[in-house]
Amino acid sequence: MKKIITTFILLVVFTSCTDLDLKPATGTTANFTFTDAFAYKQYMGKIYAAYMLTGQDGPAGDPDLALVNDEGFTSYMRAYWKAQQITTDETHLTWTDGGIQDMNTHQWTSENQFVRVLYYRLALIISLSNDFLEQSTAEKIADNGVKEGEVDEILEFRNEVRFLRAMAYWHALDLFRNVPLVTTITSAPPTQATPDQLFTFIETELNEIEGLLPNPRSNEYGRVDKGAVWMLQAKLYLNAEVYIGAPKYTECLTAVNKVISAGYTLNPNYLANFMADNDTSNELIFNFTSDGLNSQTWGGTTFLVHAPILGTMTPEDYGVDAGWSGPRATKVFVNKFADITGATDKRAIFVTAGRSIELPEPNDNASIGGYGVPKYVNKTSTGADGSNATFVDTDWPVFRLADAYLMYAEAVLRGGTGGDLATALTLVNDLRQRAYGNASGNITSGQLTLDFILDERSRELYWEATRRVDLIRFGQFTTSGVWPWKGGTEAGSVTDAKYNIFPIPATDLAANPGLKQNPGY
């Protein structure tokens, strides 16, 4: 009997009271994770990838965003491309997923799931960057026991992360205008910053890291350098009137001049910039990398190659196994080219066989309406297929020298100092000579007008996710400018100026009642 009681007491005493502090077997807390530069690089990689990939399992399975339940939709660049293209005169998308047609027709609301992707992706990129910067302070690095020799490398990563965050804030300023400015991880609901505050933050950050980042083309491929900073500065300043109502064309020219003199060259083959080996193109200033085997996603360039392949086109011609019968050219865009066959201006690559230029059925994928635009392909410049027929190797060109040339010309025409019309004409004609193969397409100084620039930007930079920004800068996006299905009719109609920016998603208004919805929504 005593034995039983003793055993009972011993059992109770020795088994009781653990501290209930468990760590998972397959993940670790920050202090155990970030003990060397390699781990920090993996985290920095996540922030780059947050623009392209959709989650931790390729191509889908462990998504970053839970608020939209088709993981493929949640690729930032895929959503950004739609926001910049299908809302404009260049592109129409026939898909019927909830919210797509509203993007075509300028009828989106704060419930639109693609708007939600844009907003929450940017918020995620910014929060991940903030967390990275918190986890990589000199103090934390020391506490985590990182070897002395690896510390400098981690501090360099911080500059790149600051760039990625500044770029996300530029997108947020451009797309939503009135967003919170948050630079730490916090649980306090933030309030909205003014466009001026956002603009100043981006400007200051870029100025600070400009001197800290490596020289053009001296960093590892895929990582940002000074060239990317200059391009972002140029775009921020070029659109400053839209953002803060103040012209900054001189500052724009300062940045563009640095790009132009940095050693980048136009690729003699225009389309090579959009092929599976475009990492070798000296025209591209900064790319998001893509790889058919190692970086799989249903977004990114995989979307860019598959989606425009229409029912009448052969996927194998573009190095992939399927077409998604999605975006197609509007009539207005096709007609920007005097000769749409590509015989004179080689940038006109329309697929017209078996198709019609009209788009009577806005939401029928199988419709023959709209010409195909196979600008991005999963074939190399020598005609070889990419490494995988489903997921493409083609990198996403974020900044391209040709854009710098056109920004130069526009900033000069808009009165910026630091450039001249003669150089502007030369740069524009450089692009046209490449397009025509000779000087037959060259323009005269008299032809170099702002209206010409807007059209030339379309001919040169079409489907490169810059059209919406350009149309807004030229006042042609909402209250002026008409193209098929804008406003909901085939003929097209003007729309309310509120559509120049997107609404704050209803989800965030609910989570953060202090936020004020953008005007008109």
Next chain:
Amino acid sequence: MNKIITTRLWPCVGRHKLGMLFIGAFLLISSNLFAQERMVSGKISDADTGESMPGATIVIKGQTAGTITDVDGNYSLSVGNDAVLLISFVGYKTKEITVGNQSVIDVSLEIDITQLSEVVVVGYGTQESKDVTGVVSTVNAKDFNKGAIASADNLIAGKVAGVSITPSTEPGGSPNIVIRGVTSLNAGAQPLIVVDGVTLDNTGYGGGRNGLNFINPSDIESMTILKDASAAAIYGARAAAGVILITTKSGKSGVPKISYDGYYSYSRPKVDYGFLSPSNFRAVVANKAPQVLPLLGNSNTVWVDEVVQPISGQSHNVSFSGGTDKSTFSVSLNHQVNNGVVKYSKNEVTRANVKVTTKMLNDDLTVSVQQRSALSKDNFGSVSGAVFTFDPTQPIYDSANEDYGGYWEWKQGLAPANPVSTLEQVKNIGETRRNFTALNAEYKIPYIKGLALNVIGSADFRDGKSQQFTPTTYLSGTSNLGFISEGAHKAYTYNFEPYISFKKEIEKIETNFEILAGYSYQETYSESFGIFGDDLTTNVYGWNNPAVIGNLKPWEINAVENQLQAVYGRVNISLKDRYLLTSSIRYDGSTRFGSGNRYGVFPSVALGWRLLEEDFMSFLTQTFSNLKLRVGWGQLGNQAIGDYRYEKFYFSSTNDARYQFGNTFYNLLRPTGVDPDIKWETTTTTNIGLDFGLLDNRLTGTLDYYNKVTTDLLATVAPPAFTNVSDVVTTNIAEMYNKGIELGLNYVVYDRQKFDWDISFNAAWNKNEITKLDRGGADSPGLPTGGISGDVGQTIKIWKVGEAYDAFYTYIRDPNGVSSSGVKYQDVNNDGQINEDDLQIVGKPAPDVILGFTSSMTYGNFGLDFTLRSNLGNEVYNNTASANGYYSQIFQGGIRNNIHESALETNYNSRQLHSDYYVENASFLRMDNITLSYNYNKLKFLNARIYGTVHNLFTLSGYSGPNPEISGGIDNAGYPMATTYIVGVSLNF
């Protein structure tokens, strides 16, 4: 149904028989034997079953002399000529027999339904039901549902007021159990299951359908539901959704018993999903899309009929039990084949159980050990998508498609695969073994009367595998890479619960009290890993050789672990047998919360008042045979939120989600998004109840009113953007209440020797409302929830303050007409446009009222039992109709698709997922179970029962889909419901 009356349940009676045998023997030895004139002898038996009754007491009226029957029920006694015998047995009506000149007196005793107070199982012990103050409902084996029962939950569906058990239509599937309304937004809300004192953890049950499948339903003696907080608070942090206590059978001393139960079943599926027949499809195409007519095929294929079939199943159960007065044992072996009405789907379970109980040290130490093993094999299959929409004018087979298994296919990018090809070529199986070992020990310390030490210990091992194989002959869209997946799962749970109890009666103040104090520790670990991939080089090995995978991917090893520990105590006081108090407290700690919120306190207190014991209430005794008022209050927690939700962890990406710098690909680190301040959900319940008995307890019942308020409700929602490293976090955001009234009635209509008829009825009304939501201001529409099919990212429900949980949120059709596009909704806010602001709440999936009605009738050797179940006031969103009920689907994505017949009524040309048309009243009345049986007891060595049962004989409902009972209320044409016919036999040797 709070059962107050006695039952004819064997274990209960058996225990008393044994006890009476001893008491009788004692009496016999110690009594003075009076003058004896002559001997009478005879046999005492049960009037109902005819079985002999050992241990029955026979005394001579007015004297203390007497005897008890032996193990065969025989007695003999010396009596005087004018003697009157009093023959009694606990739970039976005492009989008086005048001896007269008889020398052989055989007596049969009838059960006294008024006499016994049943002993009910409560957490950490038992209580007499008269002393229970909480809301505790017990269903005993006798009252269980009968027929093809695959798992324990099916035994009590429809039996208990306020307990909604929505059975799975899949073979061996997991039910949805809701006790007194939903108390959780999207944290887990299933009740805690406790088997013989061991709290179960069913996580990590990979490869299987239902974690409860390991318990052989015929091994279960009773199931008890702790419905309110005062009863359940002793289980603290896991009890918010209620607690179900399962007590398993033990052997009885005496002659060993062997029994065999077996049945054969035949299931007929219900497949009226509402899609067009081939000829109707042609007619609709001709009318609505004539340009498509030339594209149609020449066949007539009803795809669902190719996939679904009537099917048979069977079960065999052998049990062997017995024992001595010191030790008992019970052994059972069971094999059950539950074939699914979807071809190839099935659940096959083999279960073995051994339970041994032994008493030692002068019976002070009782040790019970049980070992339950089960092997559950599941073949998964379902009807969905293409089964309904695949072009009914196309053939099943196409000889030109030899490369694709010979099936007709679209061979287009986003087109679905031929559903018969999917059924026959895509294989998905799971296999789970579970080994459950538990020890219950009780030691009554000899020199302190009433003090006992108890230990519950258990080890519960689960391991399983899941395998999928798709050959390269399977064409989906334009892809035929094949697919192999192999997963291995394992998990274990350890429990250790020592506790002390002390019982004492203080006669001076007529008080009984019982104190209990204990410690609890539970640890669960589960992990799964495996490989998968496509691009197979050959099909010949099936899933057996992953080396043929061309594009191989490892699963991330997913391992989670959690621990719970607690101390708890309870005191029960009964004063003058009429004032009752129960109070408990549990201090629970869980690894699922951060150090600041790791521990929670869950108190309860309940009072009971047995009114009839009061002198001043004596006037009531004319009417009532039992009357007890109960008032209880308590707090419960919910911690089923997943592990590690309070601290950021960094996980690495897979090899196909890497990012390139230079020529190197880097796996990516992503932090988890967490709320570091996450804490328990707490449910506070107040309950006022009345137990009553009328007509000498022929009519018994309970009436309860409750108010459950759940605070700090957890939900996975968007935090303010730009603050957290994830777009959603699990955090405490809401409050909700459930209020309700429950009534349980049990009426013994007849209890004659040849004819017995019991009926019981239960009704529960529940109202649920969200009272707080930390999202949005006053004008916020609420939080959308309830994802639906038909389009990406669409939801149909909303959480909104002042509304029921999961309310359906749609546009309202305008009664004044339909536009040319086939749709017109009401512009509720009159702003000239139809948008989100016009959405309205139009229903909810939870019923207002749940009803259950059970009838159990015996006439001679015939028995008729049935259970009717009904839900009233619930709505279902018919997603099958909404996703497919529009004309333009006929020709979409370059292929022809069947459509839902609702389009003929709505005339919708485009998809209208958010139309209120699809929210339907889904109230129903269902004949769940009806059994006719015949008992054959003419043979000495054998008692045989044969029976026929029908499950789901009929369902009355106005709902348009085949099954109105849809958990969550979004009908996506799940696994087909079936009507099952069973013929079975029970043999007791």
